[in-house]
Amino acid sequence: MVGKGNHALSIVEDSEFKNLIEMITHCPGYKLPTRKSLSNSLLPNVYNELKAKLHEEIRLASAVCLSTDAWTSRANQSYIAVTAHFVEPEKGILKSHLIACIENAERHTSDNLCATLRKIMDEWEISNKITAVVSDNAANIIGAIKIGQWRSVPCFAHTLNLIVQKGLQQLDSIKIKSKAIAEFFHRSANGLQKLMETQKQLNMPELKLKIDVQTRWNSTYEMFDRLLKVKDALNVVLSRLKPDLCMTHQEWAIIEEIVPVLKPFYEVSTELSAEQNVTLSKVKVQYSTLDLKGVVSKMSMHTKAQ
Structure with missing residues (x-):
């Protein structure tokens, strides 16, 4: 428990x-x-007991794929996590288990990361079963996988996020203003109450605003999308409580046009982040549905318009 x-x-x-x-x-x-x-x-x-049981499950698997990520905590401590993905032989069910989440005080060089991955593989006796290692696009982890001579599969969702973030750089001013609006209503109890009351008076669903978080994929789309859903109530409340945060007609027009552009990326990222089924085979199909160049050029066009 x-x-x-x-x-x-x-x-x-x-x-x-x-x-x-x-x-x-x-x-x-x-x-x-x-x-x-x-x-x-x-x-x-x-x-x-759980580790021994998992060790036996992985021992019976014929092939194992790993996904890994390294990060630094708020306490300035470095960690690396490794998850093993394999298909259970008898039932053919996809299994995913975290096999390591350890503090990694050494410098995150490719050699050190490779040595850490080898140590984890040896501990779980899967060194001869690794078919691929999925990671983000950081040069050090890509280098580590290359040194270990494993097949590297860059995380497609992470790649999409980089593309979208590059495009969003063209809309920094609107993004900053949108975040300021969301943060105001998260800080102000009176403001939030007024927003809820106004939505109710206008027969709108009572929704709270969402804040863009840099490390949360798709959060910018969610923030823009939520702003549009509460637009009418938001304009009323901001004009009374915080007029300096009111969006201009042009800014609203840009958000209204950008949300449909970001929506496919949001849907594909969500689909490819599923944990209950294999998603690698979906990448090519999902990739063909996206206008990767368009998301950057579209936002660049709006920057010039501004």
Whole structure:
């Protein structure tokens, strides 16, 4: 329960939780394991059991594909994560399991990343089963895969994101203003209340604004799309509370034209981020539906218009 539900280890010390356990077990005087027992004994035992079970699953797989990413946390600690993807032989079901999420204090050079990947593969005894390694387009991880002589498959969703972000650079002023509007209503309780009330008065669905987040793919599309959905109510409220944030007619026109351009990229990214089925075979089909050059040229055209 603690592991699957991401509960704090201190839950076993909570008086109300203790009362609940006593009520439903009908065992007066039963004592929950201490926090120390939970962290030092029970959870490690469950972890080892699950790891052994997963190790056996991967051992039976004839081929394994890995996906990996490295990043730095807010506490300035570097990590690398590796997920194994394979098809269960008996049932033919796609399985994906995180096999490593470790702190990586060494410099993220191609040689160091390659050595880390080799170590993880050796630990799970899959070195001779790797068919491909999926990663982002960073030069260091691409170099590491090349050094390891594994087949490199750049993440298609990440590539799409780079294309869209390059196009969006042409619309920085509108993007910044849109984000400022969304942040205002997230900070202002009064502003949010007025926005909800105005939507209700106009018989519109009561929707909150979404904020663009640089590390969240498709969040810019979601922010623009939500602005359009609450446009009428937004104009009313901003004119009263924050007139300096009001969009001009030209800015609204640009957003209205850009959202349909971004929508296919949003849909393809969502489709290719599925976890329950193989998506690599869909790339060529999905690629053919996109106007990759158009997204950049379209936004460049709007920049000139501005």
